[in-house]
Each structure stands twice: as C-alpha cells, then as structure tokens.
Amino acid sequence: MPELPEVETIANGVNERVRGARIMSVWTSGKPQTFKSPEVEIEEVLTGATIDRVRRVGKTIVLTLERDADGGAPPVPAEFLVHLGMTGRLLVAEGDVPLPPHTHAVLALEDGREVRFVDPRRFGRLSVVREAYLGPGAEPTTIGVEDFATLFKGRKLAIKAALLNQSLLHGVGNIYADESLFRAGIRPTRQAGRLTRAELARLREALRSVLQRAIKLGGSSVSDYVDAEGMRGYFQIEHKVYGHGGEPCTVCGTPIKKIVVGGRGTHYCPRCQR
DNA sequence: CGTCCCACCTGATTGC
DNA sequence: TGCAATCAGGTGGGAC
Numbered sequence: 001m002p003e004l005p006e007v008e009t010i011a012n013g014v015n016e017r018v019r020g021a022r023i024m025s026v027w028t029s030g031k032p033q034t035f036k037s038p039e040v041e042i043e044e045v046l047t048g049a050t051i052d053r054v055r056r057v058g059k060t061i062v063l064t065l066e067r068d069a070d071g072g073a074p075p076v077p078a079e080f081l082v083h084l085g086m087t088g089r090l091l092v093a094e095g096d097v098p099l100p101p102h103t104h105a106v107l108a109l110e111d112g113r114e115v116r117f118v119d120p121r122r123f124g125r126l127s128v129v130r131e132a133y134l135g136p137g138a139e140p141t142t143i144g145v146e147d148f149a150t151l152f153k154g155r156k157l158a159i160k161a162a163l164l165n166q167s168l169l170h171g172v173g174n175i176y177a178d179e180s181l182f183r184a185g186i187r188p189t190r191q192a193g194r195l196t197r198a199e200l201a202r203l204r205e206a207l208r209s210v211l212q213r214a215i216k217l218g219g220s221s222v223s224d225y226v227d228a229e230g231m232r233g234y235f236q237i238e239h240k241v242y243g244h245g246g247e248p249c250t251v252c253g254t255p256i257k258k259i260v261v262g263g264r265g266t267h268y269c270p271r272c273q274r
Numbered sequence: 275c276g277t278c279c280c281a282c283c284t285g286a287t288t289g290c
Numbered sequence: 291t292g293c294a295a296t297c298a299g300g301t302g303g304g305a306c
Contacts, residue, residue, distance in 0.1 A: 003300090033283085086284095086298065086299060087283090120284050122282080123282070123300055123301070155276085156276080156277075164300085166301080220299075
C-alpha cells in the first residue's frame with residue numbers, strides 16, 4: 001500500500017500523538033511471518049519504554065525508544081521498526097474501541113490509548129534493532145545530483161525497476177516511480193545506465209517534487225489507505241498516469257499505456273515519454 | 275554480484 | 291446472483 005509520502009504522513013501523525021508516551025504492555029498476534037524479530041524480544045524491548053519520537057526512514061516507520069536505566073532494561077538505544085507492506089496500518093485509538101480484524105500488535109499506553117498494527121495481507125513486518133536505523137538505500141528527497149547519477153551507472157535493468165530497488169533509493173514505490181518518470185518524460189523501459197545526464201537530472205527533480213507535493217497532500221489514497229487518524233490523502237487526484245491506463249494523456253491526448261515492468265503494473269504516455 | 279520471477283496473503287473488483 | 295479469475299501501493303529468496 002504505502003510509499004514514502006504515505007509512510008511519512010503516518011509517521012508524523014503517530015509522532016504528534018504518542019511522542020513521550022510510555023508503553024505499559026504489549027500484545028502480539030503470534031502470526032510468525034509478521035515478526036522479523038522474535039515476538040518475545042519485541043515485547044521485552046517495548047514494555048516499559050517511552051516513545052522518544054517517530055519518524056520515517058525509506059518506507060519504514062521508526063519508533064525511537066527510551067528506558068529508565070534502573071529498570072533491568074535492555075541496552076539503549078533501541079528502535080521499533082514498522083514496515084507496512086501493502087496493506088498495513090499503524091493506528092492510534094482509545095483502548096475501549098474494538099480491535100479491527102487482522103490486528104497483529106497492540107501497544108497499550110499509560111493514558112488508555114493504544115498503538116495498533118493492523119495488516120490483512122500480512123506483508124508488513126515488525127522488528128526491533130539496537131542501533132539507529134539508517135535504511136537500505138539513499139533518501140530520494142535529499143540526494144544530490146551526483147550521487148543520484150552514480151546509483152544508476154552501468155545498470156542494465158529498466159529505470160522503472162531501478163527506482164523500485166530499495167537498496168539504491170529507499171521509499172519510492174510503484175505510484176511515484178510511474179508519476180516521476182512521466183513528469184521527467186522518460187519511458188519506464190529505458191535501461192537505467194543509458195540515461196543521459198540531463199535525463200537523470202530531470203528525473204531526480206521530478207521525483208523530489210512529486211514526493212514533496214504528495215507529502216503536502218497527505219499521500220495517495222488509491223483504495224483504503226488512511227493515516228494514523230483514519231484520514232485519506234489527496235495526491236491521487238494529481239496522478240497523471242498511475243491508474244489511468246487507456247485514458248487520454250493530460251498533455252497530448254495519446255492513450256496512456258499499461259504494461260508490466262519488473263513484474264509491476266507500469267503506466268506511461270507513449271508520446272510524452274521517450 | 276546483477277537481474278528476473280515468483281511466492282507470500284487477503285479482499286475487492288471484473289467477467290462469464 | 292454466483293463463482294472463478296484477476297489484480298493490488300512491497301519484499302525477499304532462489305534460479306540463472
């Protein structure tokens with residue numbers, strides 16, 4: 001479901017609500033696939049900890065934890081990592097509101113509220129790490145033009161597939177890959193290593209502006225995405241190609257094509273994107 | 275190592 | 291209406 005702008009919206013929302021709150025108890029569902037760290041370890045690290053802050057790294061929501069030194073506590077620093085997969089949600093709710101189906105973790109806070117992880121398809125992952133989490137790749141909203149160009153040098157795969165590779169840039173997913181390639185006028189099937197300097201510069205700028213605009217609008221709500229407060233985003237209104245296969249291009253009127261690149265549905269304008 | 279493809283899940287939508 | 295096929299915002303592992 002969520003890419004960088006959606007994850008950032010959720011992380012910021014959760015941060016505002018639970019920053020400084022203390023976790024009194026933890027419940028986990030026991031679905032093994034959901035937990036990248038052992039459930040007992042997650043429960044042990046989280047229970048009694050204070051949430052120092054919540055931020056986004058790539059597509060991962062990171063909760064930085066703090067503990068009193070005298071509590072028989074595990075070593076600081078510790079971070080709780082929430083990856084939402086396709087359908088994951090991280091919600092803050094009053095404890096007396098019934099748990100939605102497919103809830104896999106509940107952090108009960110001191111004041112009666114709960115942080116809940118809900119994920120029907122179970123592609124999401126929860127884990128704890130003992131050091132500051134940096135993510136697998138470079139940050140697309142701040143990367144410089146030189147570093148951006150270096151990422152793709154000598155690569156033979158399609159630029160669309162390269163944009164989705166989280167160990168190069170992290171945070172870019174299917175929607176924003178298609179939308180940034182459209183705005184940069186680059187066909188998704190082009191070999192990454194064969195883009196010109198000018199095209200790479202355009203792509204970096206398009207990516208950055210699309211991501212920042214989407215963050216401003218609270219992300220894209222394609223089907224059921226909602227932020228920590230249950231609010232939808234509005235960037236889907238500005239999608240030019242994603243989800244518009246067969247419709248006329250807003251720039252030239254040519255029908256938008258939908259093909260498969262790197263196993264993912266890929267939308268582009270055959271006239272505007274070369 | 276780089277690249278490709280599929281499995282991992284459930285639910286919504288499409289098509290017969 | 292009913293049911294099967296198809297598709298979905300992501301990743302990670304195995305094959306080559």
